[in-house]
Amino acid sequence: MRTQDSGPPARVGADKTSLTERPATRFAGSRARKFLSYYKPYRGLLLADLFSAILISAAALLLPVSANFITKNLLAKGGVPGALDKIYALGAAMLALVAVQAVCTLFVDYQGHVMGAKMERDMRRELFEHYQKLSFSFYDRQRTGQLMARITNDLFSLAELYHHGPEDLAIAALELIGVLVILAHIDRTLTLIVLCFLPAMFLFALHFSRRMIVALRLSKDRIGDINARVEDSLAGIRVVKSFTNEAFESARFNHENDRFLASRSEGYRSEAWFSGGMAAFTQLITIAVIVFGAAGIARAALDLADLLTFLICVAVLVDPIRRLVNFARLYQEGITGFDRFFEMLQMEPDMPDQAGAADLNHVRGDITFRNVNFRYADDSPFVLKNISLEIRAGEFVALVGASGVGKTTICSLIPRFYDATAGDILIDGTNVRDIRPQSLRQHIGIVQQDVYLFAGTVAQNLRYGKPDASLDEIIEAAKLAHAHDFITALPDGYDTEIGERGVKLSGGQKQRLSIARVFLKNPPILIFDEATSALDNESERSVQDSLHRLARNRTMLVIAHRLSTVRNASRIVVLTDDGIAEEGTHNDLVSSGGAYARLYNTQASI
Incomplete structure (x- = not known):
């Protein structure tokens, strides 16, 4: 018995989070292990990137040490024999450090970004290939715009995390530890004062980073909704115009656009609190060093050269803090993209082998x-x-x-x-x-009533039935489908661009191309779903004759x-x-x- 419609459930308004295919078992292991696995092909480049980060950190730490040596030793009371020559020599060494730092920064910025882009390419390829494996029932429940967002916007944010994450963490850790060691060597009391600010900074950052995660995840969903709305509206632009519903479509788009704005506003609010708070903590540390350092000088517990070095080191301390702030931002954006990426990879086809x-x-x-x-x-x-x-x-x-x-x-x-x-x-x-x-x-060869042609030339669309087909084979298939005459009448014949979804062709022409595609495939089983419905009577009779010839010794x-x-x-x-x-x-x-x-x-x- 049969009840109701035979078609799949409508996709209009499908829930973007309705990822209901069976969970994958091949990614059942550690999510972190999967995240790190994309570094594997680029381990050499990653090590070179981290080594450059170490040199950048070392140069940043040696500069205030050199300044301390000059002010405390070479400019000591009574003078130092040959002090001027030593100052020039140390100045040349500091210039060399700056040169090394500049070269390493250039390498990190360029090669690191290339590494991130390659990883983004690998992930996009993996996700696209995974899309090809998912079953029709999955696509019945999904919206194209949401799937596009996962393979574009999400992976771009993730590439930034892959590139900047290791170097920011490495530089921040080395500079932070190095600066604290230098500060502790100069004055332990003042160093402890600086350390007192760090737990509060950490708790502050943790609170607002969690808020950013929620906001960023929501904004990624919202941009997916916008993509879905645009894709749906533009794909049906002829229907929109024929019903003069441009204003209606604009209202629907504006609704999604406003929801995206609201989600981004919440994200920006959390990000503003995060960045502003971290900047305020940095300034508080600087003020504390100046006040308590000056008090130390007044008590003769600290000299002016050490306070100067301390202030330089606090300035250096701003860099790891800035990098940690940047890493936190990239982490929020990247990890929400990875969660959505990983979530999609966990979807397995309803019909696996x-x-x-x-x-x-x-x-x-x-x-x-x-x-x-x-x-x-x-x-x-x-x-x-x-x-x-x-x-x-x-x-x-x-x-x-x-x-x-x-x-x-x-x-x-x-x-x-x-x-x-x-x-x-x-x-x-x-x-x-x-x-x-x-x-x-x-x-099995299938020709459907709803013909789909790809953007490209006539020949490229026909060759979809047999990728290695020669031009002669393509022409023969077109003749069998009674498509050759109208193809040769096109401006560039078989090399004519037909537009997205074959928009430059009539319905009958598109249907004849789809039939020619199956002629080229030449399978033993043929399925025609209203395959000649868009043809005129004369063309239909001609194609029917061709179908009967093709059907000989084949199941149709x-x-x-x-x-x-x-x-x-x-x-x-x-x-x-x-x-x-x-x-x-x-x-x-x-x-x-x-x-x-x-x-x-x-x-x-x-």
Whole structure:
């Protein structure tokens, strides 16, 4: 039996967080281990980056030490023999330190960014390949804009963390420890005063960093909503304009845009408190050093040279604090992007290859449905129930019936776009679950009513059916689909750019290209879902002749609403809300006076 629509649940308004495919087991280990694994191909570059960071830190620490040596030793009372020469020599050494620091900073900024960009490329490739593996049911629940945001915006923020994170932590740790050691050597009491500020700074940073994490995660979701809104509106721009709904679409976009602004405002508020607070703590440390250092000089516990060095070191201390602040910001942005990236990688296809799944070879084309039940979701009604159908190799079978009775669903189950909820589907006696999906689909050619063409040339779109096809093969396939004449009339023939989704072509032209694509693939099993609905009568007759030639010695399953297109089918299967109502040839079904006869007479009277 059959209830309600045969199509998948509508994607409009799909919940962006509805990632309900089964959790992956291959990433069940440590999330941190997965995060660090992307450094593995670039370990050499990472080590060179960290070594440069160490040199940057060392140079930053040696400069105040050199200043202390000059002011305390070379400018001592009574003078030092050869002091001027030593000052010049030490000045030259300090210039050398600055040069080393500049070269290392240049290396870190350039090569480090290159490393981050390469890691971003690797992650984007991995996520895109993972997208290709996810099943139709997953995409039925998702919005394209949200998926795009995860592969663009999220990974860009993550690349910045991958690049700047290690160097900022290394430089900050070395400079912070080094400065504290130098300060402790000069005056332990003043150093302890500086240390008293650090726990408060840490707690302050921790509080606002948590707030930033929440705000940034929400803003990433919101930008995904904007992407989804833009993608949906631009893809349907012709519908928008035909209904003069530009203002309506603008209002919907403005709603999403305002929600994004609200999420970013909260993030900026937390970031402002964070940055402003850290800057205030830095200034408080400087004031404390000046006040208590001056008091130490007044008590003769500290000399002016040491206070000068102390102030220089406090200035150096600002750099690790600034780097830690920057790392905290990058961490919030990057780790929320990684969480969304990792979350997506944990989604596995609903229909993974079964253990021991085999390739399909030497296909004859027998198709068998045994008591097949199907529904798109656990909480949705059954689309198909107890469907049993035998299609013999080389047979031309037509599926007819009213809209919504499950014709397209039956055709979608054969190449395993979806898995049957119960029952079995067999190709040449082998259950489709025991065949690798890629191998299965290589032997099936599908032409759908809703034609999709890619941006590019005519030849590139036709070659999608056979990537290594020669131009002669492409032309032959186009001729069989009666597309060659209109293609050669295009400005650049087979090299004509057809625009996004083939927007520069008519509906009939697009459909003939999709048919030519299947001619080029030349599979043993053919499925045509209203494949000639957009053609004029003359073109339809020509393409039907071509289809019959292509169907020789091949199994062909055709869905048709116009019954005139399937009069010559070997067998016509009539579907109703109760399942398969009747089967037979056109003449037999018309003479029987059943459901098919009523459909045929209705169309004939129009």
